[in-house]
Amino acid sequence: MNRASALQVLLRSGPGFGGVSLLCLLIAVAVYVLLVFPLDFGESRWSNPIVWVDNPKAVPPVWTNSLRREARPPHRIFEGTEPHTVQMARSGPVHSWRFPLTYASSHPPTFLAVTLADVKYAERPPLVLISLKRPDGKQLRIYRHTVRGPREGESGPFLRYGRTPLRVQLSTDEATVTAVQNFLADEFDLRLDGAQIGGRVDQFLFGVPTGDSVKALTPLTGDYEIIVQAALREEGDSVGKVRFVVGGAVFGLMGTDSLGRDLARGLLFGVPVALFIGVISALMSTAIGTSLGIASGYLGGRADITIQRISDIVANVPVLPLLIFMLFIVGPSLWMIIFILVVFGWPGLTIQIRSMVLHMRTNQLLEAIQSLGASRRRVMFRHILPQITPYVFAQLIFGAPAAILSEAGLSFLGLGDPSIPTWGQILEAGFRTGGIYLGYWWWIVPPGLCIVLTALTFMLLGLGIEPVVNPRLRRSPP
Amino acid sequence: MSLFRPLLVRSLTMVGVFFVVLLMLVLTLGLTGFSDRILAATIGEQLRAERTALAETIRDPDEMEKVLEKRREELEIFYGLRTPWYYRLPRTALRVLTLDLGEARSLRSFDGSNRVFDIVTERVPNSMLLLTSSFIITAIIGIIGGSYLATRQGSWLDRFVSGFAAVSFAIPTWWIGILFILILSIQLRILPSGGMYSTPPPTELLPRFFDLVSHALLPIITLVLVSFGPSIYSIRTITLNIAQEDHVKIARAKGLPESRVRLRHILRVAAPPIVTGLMFGLAGSVSGSILVETVFNWQGMGRLYYDALAGTPDENVIVALTFIFTLMYVVIRIVLEVLYVFLDPRVRYTD
Numbered sequence: 001m002n003r004a005s006a007l008q009v010l011l012r013s014g015p016g017f018g019g020v021s022l023l024c025l026l027i028a029v030a031v032y033v034l035l036v037f038p039l040d041f042g043e044s045r046w047s048n049p050i051v052w053v054d055n056p057k058a059v060p061p062v063w064t065n066s067l068r069r070e071a072r073p074p075h076r077i078f079e080g081t082e083p084h085t086v087q088m089a090r091s092g093p094v095h096s097w098r099f100p101l102t103y104a105s106s107h108p109p110t111f112l113a114v115t116l117a118d119v120k121y122a123e124r125p126p127l128v129l130i131s132l133k134r135p136d137g138k139q140l141r142i143y144r145h146t147v148r149g150p151r152e153g154e155s156g157p158f159l160r161y162g163r164t165p166l167r168v169q170l171s172t173d174e175a176t177v178t179a180v181q182n183f184l185a186d187e188f189d190l191r192l193d194g195a196q197i198g199g200r201v202d203q204f205l206f207g208v209p210t211g212d213s214v215k216a217l218t219p220l221t222g223d224y225e226i227i228v229q230a231a232l233r234e235e236g237d238s239v240g241k242v243r244f245v246v247g248g249a250v251f252g253l254m255g256t257d258s259l260g261r262d263l264a265r266g267l268l269f270g271v272p273v274a275l276f277i278g279v280i281s282a283l284m285s286t287a288i289g290t291s292l293g294i295a296s297g298y299l300g301g302r303a304d305i306t307i308q309r310i311s312d313i314v315a316n317v318p319v320l321p322l323l324i325f326m327l328f329i330v331g332p333s334l335w336m337i338i339f340i341l342v343v344f345g346w347p348g349l350t351i352q353i354r355s356m357v358l359h360m361r362t363n364q365l366l367e368a369i370q371s372l373g374a375s376r377r378r379v380m381f382r383h384i385l386p387q388i389t390p391y392v393f394a395q396l397i398f399g400a401p402a403a404i405l406s407e408a409g410l411s412f413l414g415l416g417d418p419s420i421p422t423w424g425q426i427l428e429a430g431f432r433t434g435g436i437y438l439g440y441w442w443w444i445v446p447p448g449l450c451i452v453l454t455a456l457t458f459m460l461l462g463l464g465i466e467p468v469v470n471p472r473l474r475r476s477p478p
Numbered sequence: 479m480s481l482f483r484p485l486l487v488r489s490l491t492m493v494g495v496f497f498v499v500l501l502m503l504v505l506t507l508g509l510t511g512f513s514d515r516i517l518a519a520t521i522g523e524q525l526r527a528e529r530t531a532l533a534e535t536i537r538d539p540d541e542m543e544k545v546l547e548k549r550r551e552e553l554e555i556f557y558g559l560r561t562p563w564y565y566r567l568p569r570t571a572l573r574v575l576t577l578d579l580g581e582a583r584s585l586r587s588f589d590g591s592n593r594v595f596d597i598v599t600e601r602v603p604n605s606m607l608l609l610t611s612s613f614i615i616t617a618i619i620g621i622i623g624g625s626y627l628a629t630r631q632g633s634w635l636d637r638f639v640s641g642f643a644a645v646s647f648a649i650p651t652w653w654i655g656i657l658f659i660l661i662l663s664i665q666l667r668i669l670p671s672g673g674m675y676s677t678p679p680p681t682e683l684l685p686r687f688f689d690l691v692s693h694a695l696l697p698i699i700t701l702v703l704v705s706f707g708p709s710i711y712s713i714r715t716i717t718l719n720i721a722q723e724d725h726v727k728i729a730r731a732k733g734l735p736e737s738r739v740r741l742r743h744i745l746r747v748a749a750p751p752i753v754t755g756l757m758f759g760l761a762g763s764v765s766g767s768i769l770v771e772t773v774f775n776w777q778g779m780g781r782l783y784y785d786a787l788a789g790t791p792d793e794n795v796i797v798a799l800t801f802i803f804t805l806m807y808v809v810i811r812i813v814l815e816v817l818y819v820f821l822d823p824r825v826r827y828t829d
Contacts, residue, residue: 309494318804325506328796408653414784436660441660445657456648
């Protein structure tokens with residue numbers, strides 16, 4: 001059967017078509033990830049908490065809002081570099097940024113945070129003020145910060161917050177708590193101490209106290225405005241970047257984990273990793289299994305006995321306990337996982353190939369070739385190998401899901417390679433930190449589905465290819 | 479009849495497996511220098527303990543150093559750190575073989591012992607409970623379902639099961655367990671999410687038993703769910719192949735009742751390959767049970783792995799677990815091999 005018609009048979013079968021289209025999809029995603037993501041994504045981003053600091057922690061995906069009666073607030077990030085307005089005051093120029101925020105949810109934001117970066121000044125440090133203008137017309141200053149002045153022996157111009165930007169979590173900042181305290185006393189005649197406000201800053205900022213009870217708050221929806229002002233001292237002073245984060249209770253396509261990591265990105269990065277693990281381990285163990293099987297079957301004698309004994313034993317070893325043991329001793333690395341999977345993965349194929357070759361050895365064509373003086377190597381590679389190639393190819397495809405599942409299981413036990421995030425590791429984090437018992441399904445279900453989908457892709461491909469490879473199965477439907 | 483010889487050959491293969499695993503353990507521990515590191519750490523710990531004891535009697539720091547240095551030498555000779563690992567480790571292997579497994583660093587058995595032997599052995603029955611019950615259930619479902627499906631070849635049920643079997647190979651057992659916890663335990667609160675008994679455990683025998691069953695239900699269902707599809711499918715295929723053989727046709731032609739044909743002429747002949755199939759499934763369920771125990775906090779050996787790996791790893795426990803797991807696996811395999819020899823008369827005549 002030629003290649004074109006083989007492909008036709010493959011595509012005409014249900015599983016074959018499904019497998020091929022899923023594989024195309026996975027490869028497309030993998031290529032996209034390899035182009036867009038940095039290769040050291042694991043170390044430089046995924047395991048780096050600073051990258052995820054402005055994300056809400058352990059919140060579901062945005063689209064869950066459409067399943068809920070009451071929408072949760074989305075995550076909002078406001079960023080400004082060039083000031084929106086520049087005014088001249090007596091003390092110097094005042095740069096200001098105005099971020100309009102329409103707030104429709106009855107949930108308060110999960111947190112408020114501000115980040116300042118690249119503040120430059122010539123002589124005297126600038127002053128940064130942040131105010132919140134509420135829909136009820138009231139306005140309060142929630143943050144006030146004087147940039148650190150010149151140090152002894154330091155000469156201008158000065159750069160502050162260049163490499164490490166200043167980040168303040170307003171929800172827990174003491175000054176903000178005091179500001180809210182004063183605001184409540186002045187505007188609502190409500191006198192509370194710091195402990196009563198602490199932890200509920202966002203609720204007070206985005207709500208109106210009602211009645212007598214301290215706890216009673218009605219959420220205030222409408223158009224807010226966040227005003228950031230930088231009172232500079234001289235012409236040429238500047239604030240390079242202002243970033244204001246209104247923490248949402250939903251995030252992105254896939255939500256976040258308890259460190260605020262964007263799960264969508266972790267899941268995406270898992271695609272090429274899983275494909276790599278599956279394909280490489282299947283390729284290598286198939287190569288070893290096939291060559292040993294041919295050698296065993298064709299050479300016979302002592303080589304055959306040795307190979308058969310070894311593969312008998314290796315095939316009967318309970319692999320997972322040994323895998324755990326080895327990884328524990330040698331230390332978790334993706335290459336080690338693949339290596340061990342290959343070392344234990346070949347015997348099944350060797351035993352099958354041997355029996356096929358034994359069967360073949362008696363056929364007359366081979367005998368004729370041998371009597372013409374072909375070398376043993378030539379017989380093995382030019383005459384035996386091509387005949388079993390289709391079968392080997394099918395086994396290659398069936399080998400990939402096993403490798404993917406094994407890696408996932410090991411990662412789930414905490415033996416995954418820490419520098420390369422995989423689906424198994426995401427699941428492990430969700431399990432170990434107790435996310436599962438808190439019902440964080442968006443953290444638990446998608447990575448497992450990804451594993452199943454990828455493994456299924458190869459299973460379907462294998463099922464689709466089997467009739468192509470094995471003509472006996474290509475019978476008309478009953 | 480010589481039942482003895484095939485039994486011996488098969489048992490020897492399994493003993494070979496066992497020794498190969500032991501050899502690999504020793505080689506890994508030795509070649510990576512891991513065993514030396516453990517010993518050095520043990521000696522260091524002991525010295526630190528002795529230093530505080532000695533500080534009571536010896537005041538002079540120089541003398542103290544001298545005494546400790548001498549003590550270190552003694553300990554290094556005592557633990558065998560001075561001899562290379564390839565002399566020392568075989569002895570360690572022998573020690574492990576006699577089930578002298580050393581002491582755990584931080585893990586304790588349920589009644590507080592720190593001997594690895596106590597910690598591991600009290601968990602073996604728990605693991606066996608999960609493993610054997612799910613294995614037997616899977617085997618029974620497989621045999622009944624498979625022999626039934628063999629008579630319905632090509633029906634929608636047949637096609638469904640073969641599809642389901644294929645999908646089963648693509649599903650991680652432990653993830654199904656997690657899904658069950660998420661849906662049945664956390665959302666619907668029908669079954670407990672983990673552990674073996676409620677806290678506090680019931681004291682009376684019958685309530686205690688039912689408590690155990692309710693906790694075992696989810697892990698067993700999980701293990702069975704992912705393995706019964708392939709089991710049915712492989713048994714169906716084996717039975718189908720035999721049902722098409724001539725001797726079955728003859729039996730039918732003789733007018734034997736269908737039930738007798740199925741039982742005596744098909745299933746009896748199919749028994750040996752079915753047992754072989756189950757044996758290969760066993761390795762899978764051993765692995766599956768390690769992860770499923772972890773998920774359901776089932777106090778078996780699999781969960782012990784997880785506990786020994788988390789935090790400060792407990793080397794002795796991990797070595798002992800790998801060893802005991804292999805031992806357990808080998809023992810079950812030998813039982814099945816014996817069963818196979820009795821089931822298949824042909825093995826008795828050929829080598």
